[in-house]
Amino acid sequence: MPAMNLSSHSLQLSTLSSSSSSSSSSSSSFTLHSSQNYKPTRTRISCVSTRPRRRVGGRKGEDPESRELVRLVMRSFSEKEPLVKTLSKYVKFVRTEHCFLLFEELGKTDKWLQCLEVFRWMQKQRWYIADNGVYSKLITVMGKKGQTRMAMWLFSEMRNSGCRPDTSVYNALIMAHLHSRDKGKALAKALGYFEKMKGMERCKPSIVTYNILLRAFAQARNVEQANALFKELDESILATDIYTYNGVMDAYGKNGMIREMESVLSRMKSNQCKPDIITFNLLIDSYGKKQAFDKMEQVFKSLLRSKEKPTLPTFNSMIINYGKARLQEKAEDIYKNMIYMKYSPSFITYESLITMYGYCDRVSRAREIFDELVKSGKEMKVSTLNAMLDVYCLNGLPMEADLLFEEARNMRVTPDSSTYKLLYKAYAKANMKELVQNLMKVMDRDGIVPNKRFFLDALEAFGSSLPSPEKNLRRTQYTART
8 A cells, every 4th residue: 555645635525416325336445645635516615623722730639649649549448448538538738729630530420419528528728719710610510420400409509608709710600501301491581591591791702612512512403503602792792713614514514414514614715724633533433423435535535635644533433434335345344544653552443443344244244253352351431332232232142132132240240231232122122021020130130220321222222122013913803823
């Protein structure tokens, strides 16, 4: 394979005719060394790509010593050793920056109650001073965990403590509401706060505020409201940034709204905002999910010619999306080219390959990759186990999935709620009642408590596996005749 040409070129996206089928044999042949030319039929959008500047320095509290102390605290507390007791052991060393890092670490799991324990512990220390930053961080954590009421309580607590809200606090509050399940109500609340912010000098909406709302309305497929916000932003003193466009394009892309995504890309180009690797990746993923492989390949070639460099998510996305279209050879070519370009596969890459082979009916090859990972001695991720289980379930092999599930404990990997959910749905769909009952026993033994969503999905799977009333009537009539 000849050396790749990475000279700087513009990103050129052509609105191609939709007649090219992604899964048909007529889809465009593509390799990194292809000389195929793409001819646009209507519009052309071009952006010059450069690397984004990196911020100098890190956030406060992100020095290695602070991280190490937080890791020590996280390792030390348990059911027998409460978090507050552990913090008291290190009271001479723990300060606000450490608590911020603790909020982050605890927020990555469902330990939001422990965040409140840390907060209460902070308030009792001599060095504690009520600060908007602390409340903003906690409100953000509560919002991500769907604890909107707790976020509102913290907002009230902040005002009672004498702190005056600022833009960052309202941004966190808007985000907290947008994480709630009732999206219609959440968007109305968010707009209410947005309008309120305009009337308060300390809380004027920032570009971050607009970015949050633009992405939210794009996710809700509310193009009219998103365009209204764009217009308002254009008329303000605020300047759009790369996060503005990436967020909106990603939301449209994930919803399959390719035309709207391309419209935002055109707006981005007209405002002289330069794309980064996130822009390239989201375009590649969005086109791939829609199986618009001609456009996906074109963006990838533009990426290789730009000053940016592909990342592992670039390749992982292409492997999976080719796999879903059952284009095994193309997916394998992408993997080979990735290795040729000196990229080291991550566990997500291997999961992408396992999933790809599952879609291409190559179950044995998927299992070979899985077994190689097990034998490698690398730490097994539950997501990798889930990927292999999903391949079995996708190919109608519930017994093989059940056998692998039993073997999982010997692989030093602990199943999570998503593991049980995908197995429950697969067993129910296959009408394997004994496997369902055994799985419920294991869930009970492991303390896995299914929520409402779990059972709704299970009932849906059961419903699809049961014969329709018409089939039951025909079966009764046939039995009566015989």
